[in-house]
Amino acid sequence: MVTSWNRPTTLIVNKKAIQFNIAQEQKRLKSGQELFAVIKADAYGHGAIEVAKTALLQGVNGFCVSNIDEAVELREAGILLPILILGVVSPTLAPLAQQYDLTLTVANEEWLRYVATNNDLDTQKAPLKVHLKIDTGMHRIGFNKIDDMVKSVQFIQSHPLLTYEGIFTHFATADEEDTTYFDEQVATFTEFVKKSPVKPKYIHCANSATAIWHEDCPTNIVRLGIGLYGLNPSGDVLSLPYELKPAASLTTELVFVKQLHVGDKVSYGATYQASEDEWIGTLPIGYADGWNRKLQGFKVLVDGNYCEIIGRVCMDQCMIRLPKYYSPGTTVTLMGEDNGQVIDANDIAHYLETISYEVLCGISTRIPRKYV
Template sequence: MVTSWNRPTTLTVNKKAIQFNIEQELKRLQPGQEVFAVVKANGYGHGAIEIAKLALEEGVSGFCVSNIDEAIELREAGILLPILILGVITPSLAPLAQQYDLTVAVASKEWLTEVIANDELDTIRAPLKLHLKIDTGMHRIGFYDVEDFVTSVELVESQPRLIYEGVFTHFATADEADDTYFSQQAQCFNQFIEKSPVKPKYIHCANSATAFWHQACPSNIIRLGIGLYGLNPSGKALDMPFELQPAASLTTELVFVKELQAGDKVSYGATYEAKSNEWLGTLPIGYADGWNRHLQGFKVLVDGQFCEIVGRVCMDQCMIRLPKHYPVGTPVTLIGENSGQVITADDVAEHLQTISYEVLCDIGARIPRRYV
């Protein structure tokens, strides 16, 4: 997809905010802990390579991504620190992971057996580093049976081409006030660790939410994801224990302005009708850019004033009701600060009944990322 550099719609990423957020977490580290920056999904929409290079300068120890292609992108951009692939890769791709010195997740004994049978694993290169994933209650991927886990650890230890570097899990409710299920998962994880015949270098369970609200849970890697980008993992459910700075702002400009007459209808389906003479502004952003169709009725900021999105959001454009005439080219803020007023990604998410993660990840490739 072509990035629309010549359209006035832009996602601006504040590098100082990213630096500040990393510093905040580094100050909280306990002895033996390291921070891995999570840059999957194009750095939660912020730009994976740019965020990785910035995090590298701030002293993180490694990176987490979702799949092998995201990992290779970082390697080919010159990132040399450890990269952990959190998702399951196809077993036949294990030699490719070894070639790029990538760390991969193991979710089952069957996957491991297939990898061991692959003659393409290179005995000359460094062993393929593995982190065994434990399913403590998310039920996405991971070992669910303790005996399968123990057998798999022993199997890895018997293979010179493999190294048991880590074991990890992911919590389902670390960002909720009720920690009942969290405690059950933590207990399950500890049971697996106790059964492991060998203790690996890394034992980790701390995503942003766990690191922020459950520091007592032992984890020597902090997988800093949404917190890296300055957002509260719980949305608005829990208060942050320390300050973060949101890094992204989404802005555009008025590209067309007209005065509606009473009774005029707006956009597809004619779902909005002007009750009196009104000023209408058109914005060059739509659902193809990730500005969701269900944002009709939400607001943006013009000159520090909240302006309602009227009519259905189109593929490439949307319309807003203006309090008065503003000229074409007037700045508009969709996420961020404008003349003292603020719209957050959490505000957008609340309207859409989703989470800020989705709002940011949905911001499309047509929108250029600018780093300031």
């Protein structure tokens, strides 16, 4: 999809906010802990390369991504710090990971045996670094039997082109008030680590929520994801113990303004009807841009005023009800601050009955990113 540089709709990314959020977590790191910035999914829609370069300036120790293509993009952009791929990568791509000095997640012994049997790793390069993923209760990927983990560690130890660099897990309920299931997962992970034949360099389990609300977890890497971008991982379930600054704001402009009269209908399905004479404005953003069709009835900000989205959101446009006439070219804030009023990704997510992660990741590449 082509980026619409000549349209006034823009996602503005504040690099100072990203650095501030990193610094907030760095203050809390314990001795021996490192901070990895999670920049998968194009840095949650903020732009992976620019966010990585911004995080480098703040002194992060490494990066986490979802897949090998995201990792290669960073390497080819000149990013040299460790990069851990959190998802399962086909064992056929192990040589590519070794070539780019990437760290892979291993979720079962069969993956290791395939890599060893096919003998495609380069003996002239450094061994391939792997982290074993432990399934402590997410039931997504990973080892769920200690014996299988032990055999895999032993196998890695016997293979000269593999390095057992880490063991890790992921928690399902770290952002919830009830810690019962969380505590069970911690206990399971602790037992796996205890039974590992050797202790690797990295033992980690802290995503943003764990780092924020469960500081005592056995981890020497904090994988800072949504917190990096300034949002509360729990939405509004738990209060943050320290300040975070949202890094992204989404703005556009009025491109057309007209007056409706009583009975005039708006957009597809004629679902909105004016009950009095009123001013409406058209915005150049729609569901093809990630501005969800279900946002009819939600509000945006114009000159500090909350203005309702009226009628159905179209593919490329949507309409809002204005408190008075505003000229085309007037700034409209869909996410961010305007004259002391704020709409953030959690507000949008709450209206859509989803989470801020989905809101941010859903912002289309048709919308240009501007870094300030």
